[in-house]
Amino acid sequence: MDNSNLVLRTKLIDRMFHWSMVSCFTLVALSGLSWFFPSLNWLGYVLGPPQLARVLHPFLGIAVFGLLMCMFVRFVHHNLFVRTDLIWFKHIIDVLLNKHGQKLQIGKYNAGQKILFWGIMSLISLLFVSGLMIWRAYFAVFFPITVLRLALLAHSVAGLALILLVIGHIYMGLWVRGSIGGMISGYVSRTWARQHHDRWYEEEVAPTNPLHSKRSG
Amino acid sequence: MGMQSQDIIRRSATNGLTPLPQARSHEQEVAKLIDVSLCTGCKGCQVACSEWNDLRDDVGHNVGVYDNPANLSPETWTVIRFDEYEDETGKLEWLLRKEGCMHCAEPGCLKACPSPGAILQFANGIVDFQSEQCIGCGYCIAGCPFDVPRISSKDNRAYKCTLCADRVAVGQEPACVKTCPTGAISFGSKAEMKDLASSRIEELKGRGHDGAGLYDPPGVGGTHVMYVLTHADQPSLYHRLPDNPHISPVVRGWKEWLKPVGALGFIATLAGAFVHYMGVGANTTEEEPPVDLPAKKLENADQDSAQNGRDA
DSSP: OOGGGEEEOSOHHHHHHHHHHHHHHHHHHHHHHHHHSGGGGGGGGGGSSHHHHHHHHHHHHHHHHHHHHHHHHHHGGGSSOOTTHHHHHHTHHHHHTTOOOSOOOOOSSOHHHHHHHHHHHHHHHHHHHHHHHTOTTTTGGGSOHHHHHHHHHHHHHHHHHHHHHHHHHHHHHHHBTTHHHHHHHSEEEHHHHHHHOHHHIIIIIGGGOTTSOOOOO | OOOOOSOEEEETTOOTTSOOSOOOTTOOOEEEEEEGGGOOOOOHHHHHHHHHTTOOOOOOOOOSSSOSSSSOBTTBOOEEEEEEEEOTTOOEEEEEEEESOOOBSSOHHHHHOOSTTSEEEETTSOEEEOGGGOOOOOHHHHHOTTOOOEEOTTTSOEEOOOTTHHHHHTTOOOHHHHHOTTSOEEEEEHHHHHHHHHHHHHHHHHTTOTTOEEEOOGGGTOBSEEEEETTTTOGGGTTSOOSSOOOOHHHHIIIIIHHHHHHHHHHHHHHHHHHHHHHHOOBOOOOOOSOSOOHHHHHHHHHHHHHHOOOO
16 A cells, blocks of 8 residues: 555554543443433443442543543643634634635644533533542542532533533544544545644644754744 | 232332233231330330341440440341430430331332342332342432341342331231231331321320320322321421421432433434435445555645644
8 A cells, every 4th residue: 555645643552542442432322322322322331330330430530530640731732722723713613614725724633622622621621520439348438419410410410511522523534534434544635634624734744854854944 | 039919019110101910909008107206215116127038137236325326227127216305494305216118109219220120119108129020239228218228248238127017908007017016016008007196196296295296297198107296396306207208309300300301312313314324325435546655746735734734
């Protein structure tokens, strides 16, 4: 296969963080939904009988939190908002209507992805803290019932919001062809990179192309 | 509990669209009436409870009060509370209360429970935990307005007074009622117990207990364990018995409001994504034929980026 048309977008270590987190998150989210919507009780059986699911859910939740914190360290510098993100916001309708053409000066991640990044990171932190508080086997005994009730509510709200965000994230991956393959192999095509992340391509991919002299600064 | 001799009117985590077994419509609501003015604090009820229910709690420590064990636990389903109270004239009263599950008509534990069938409310009013369905999440503890359920560290399951559902099902009174030597605990239909309470309250009022009254709190739809209190105007004197118990608005918001909103959120998100895909189609990339690198284009790109500058 001719790799010259492909550029590395996500390193192996980052893909490993992402997909191991996805595996744990799927199990945690489905079991969590089984308790929030008892009519969907069967979702919880991904972790075995309900009693076992209740035991495993918090441990897997900690794994999700830990892996997301690794991803935070790896990805945060790409997800700080910059002035050119305003261009993306101004053209959000065109973006959603699949109208390509203008250069939106999108860096490695677009402004929507940055919102997703900060949404996921803040919601998982809220889930982590509230989840520890309501963890009956270890920590719930240290909190008064009024605080536990609020923590339960916060845990449910944050869990719902996170799952809805992730559904949006999955949809975007399905919609934008090449994204999921890119997150698995790590590589995207040059055209894909130029089309979806023009500024990233121009500033970071093209300058480091071996056929061109490296730019400094 | 394998026995099924009572109709079920509520089942935890079960959709209201599917009716519960309720063909037998003649079942009477039962109630336990505890007359605190007759209680001597002998703890016979605690012993009878442990004996009938095969509970053997660990021997605890004396913490300087007569409450023994010091609190409800997975293996102590009832405990006599001893509270000292001094009225305005400085007269000391010892207020005793047999604490345990109140068997609410609108049980907060059942509302909060996420495990289908782990908590049942029978037509006779008894609210019973079905231990084999319990997952040990502790939501019932958050739901209860009376701080009654306890999770066992031995098996991660919640326990509380069953109102001796197994005895009541075969026409017997609860073990505590059977054993009480002063007749402070009575058991019968809820209507009978209310009648009994009103005659006792009249008697108490006649003896100078002006505040005497029945504790059958309407905030939880009434209870199937009721108290005759000598200070019914101040229930909280009796070891923090709630003046107006009700399911916390936080729990209600979580179970009654957030659940439908969350369901709508899911439907809207999934439908929105699907409609978007149908309307807009896949966001594809028109790949150029994989020939030699388009060097010229890249040079242009470099120029562009030089003009645009870099982000921070």
